[in-house]
Amino acid sequence: MKITYRPSEREDCAKLAELINIASGGVVQYLFHGLVPGMTPVQIVGYNLEKDYYPHSYKSAIVALDGNTVVGMALSYPSSYHSITDEMRSYFPEDRIKQLQDYYSSRVNNSWFLDALCVTESHRRYGIGEKLISLTKEYAIGKGYHTLSLMVFADNTLAIPLYEHTGFEIVQHVELRENEFIKHENGCLLMKCKITT
Numbered sequence: 108m109k110i111t112y113r114p115s116e117r118e119d120c121a122k123l124a125e126l127i128n129i130a131s132g133g134v135v136q137y138l139f140h141g142l143v144p145g146m147t148p149v150q151i152v153g154y155n156l157e158k159d160y161y162p163h164s165y166k167s168a169i170v171a172l173d174g175n176t177v178v179g180m181a182l183s184y185p186s187s188y189h190s191i192t193d194e195m196r197s198y199f200p201e202d203r204i205k206q207l208q209d210y211y212s213s214r215v216n217n218s219w220f221l222d223a224l225c226v227t228e229s230h231r232r233y234g235i236g237e238k239l240i241s242l243t244k245e246y247a248i249g250k251g252y253h254t255l256s257l258m259v260f261a262d263n264t265l266a267i268p269l270y271e272h273t274g275f276e277i278v279q280h281v282e283l284r285e286n287e288f289i290k291h292e293n294g295c296l297l298m299k300c301k302i303t304t
Contacts, residue, residue, distance in 0.1 A: 108173060108230075109173075110171050110172065110173055110233070110235055110238075111171070111172050112170065112171050112238065112239070112242055113169070113170060113172070114166070114169060114170075115165045115166065115167075115168035115169065115170045115180065116165065117157055117165055119165060119168070119170055119177055119180075120153045120154075120156040120157040120165050121153045122170075122177040122180075123153070123165060123168055123170070123177070123180055123182070124149045124150070124152040124153035124156060125149055126177075126179070126180045126223070126225035126227070127152055127156075127180075127182060127223045127225070128148065128149045128152065129225050130223040130225040132260050132263070132290075132291055133288040133289035133291070134207070134210075134288075134289060135148050135149070135152055136148050136288040137203060137206070137207075137286060137288035137289055138199055138207070139151045139152065140288065142198075142199070156168075161184070162184030162185070162188045162222075163182075167182050167183060167184050167222075168180050168181065168182045168183075169181045169183075169239060169242050169243065169246070171226065171230075171235045171238070171239060173230060178226060178227045178229070178230040178235065179224075179225060179226035179227065179230060179235045180223070180224075180225060181221060181223070181224045181239040181240065181242070181243045182221075182222045182224075183219055183220060183221045183222060183243050183246070183247070183255075184219070184220060184222065185218075185219060185220065185250075185252075186214045186215055186216065186217070186218045186219065186220040186256055187216075188220070189211060189214045189220050189222065189258075190211055190214070191204055191207070191208070191211045191212070206283075206284065206286065207283070209281050209282045209283065209294075210258065210281055210283050210295060213258070213279060213281045213295075213297050214256065214297070215254060215256035215278060215297065215299045217252070217254065218252060218254035218255060218256040218299060219243070219246075219247035219250065219252040219256070219302075220255075220256050220257065221243055221255060221256070221257040224236060224240065224257070224266075226239075231265075236269055237269065237272070237273060240255075240269075240270075240273045241273070243255065244300075244302045247302060248302055248303075252302070253301065253302055253303065254299055254300065254301055254302065255275075255299065255300045255302050256278075256297065256298065256299045256300075257270065257275065257297075257298050257299075258281065258295050258297055258298075259295060259296050259298060260283075260291040260294075260295055260296075261280065261291070261292070261293040261295060261296050262291050262292050263291075267296070270298055270300075273300065274300040274302075275298040275299065275300040276298060276299065276300070277296050277297070277298055278296075278297045278299050279296070279297040280293075280294060280295075280296060280297075281294050281295040281296065281297055282294045283295050
């Protein structure tokens with residue numbers, strides 16, 4: 108298996124949206140369900156990625172490919188963008204925003220935020236996730252950042268060891284209540300990792 112890596116391109120948007128949806132653990136479904144008639148939450152995310160609305164743009168992602176097929180991705184941007192914006196308040200119902208208040212108000216200031224990391228199930232345990240983290244660290248350094256941060260569900264027993272192995276430590280426990288879309292217990296963990304050249 109020969110895996111290659113490159114910056115995401117517009118043609119990747121549909122696959123990126125699928126992987127972001129998986130990585131979100133139900134947050135995408137919760138936020139976007141029923142908002143646009145005739146479009147699924149994944150289709151809405153793909154549309155927005157394609158429209159290049161920074162930071163949730165295909166240009167913010169690195170992809171892993173097996174041949175010509177996207178099998179993994181990492182989406183990242185400055186942590187200052189991990190927040191509830193006026194645009195979000197005008198777009199999403201108030202109760203959905205309120206549910207995610209703690210999630211979006213918790214961040215490591217002045218860090219580069221790894222918003223979504225996902226590898227397709229068939230390609231896990233081959234080091235792809237670790238390589239995507241490494242490439243994200245390199246990108247963050249190039250942007251002048253010295254800390255990488257992320258949010259992970261506290262019950263994600265597959266991802267947390269990977270993050271710890273790549274240098275992340277827990278900074279804070281973040282409250283996030285379960286609902287019919289987000290089926291995770293014990294909220295989230297905010298994690299950070301120092302990065303150097």
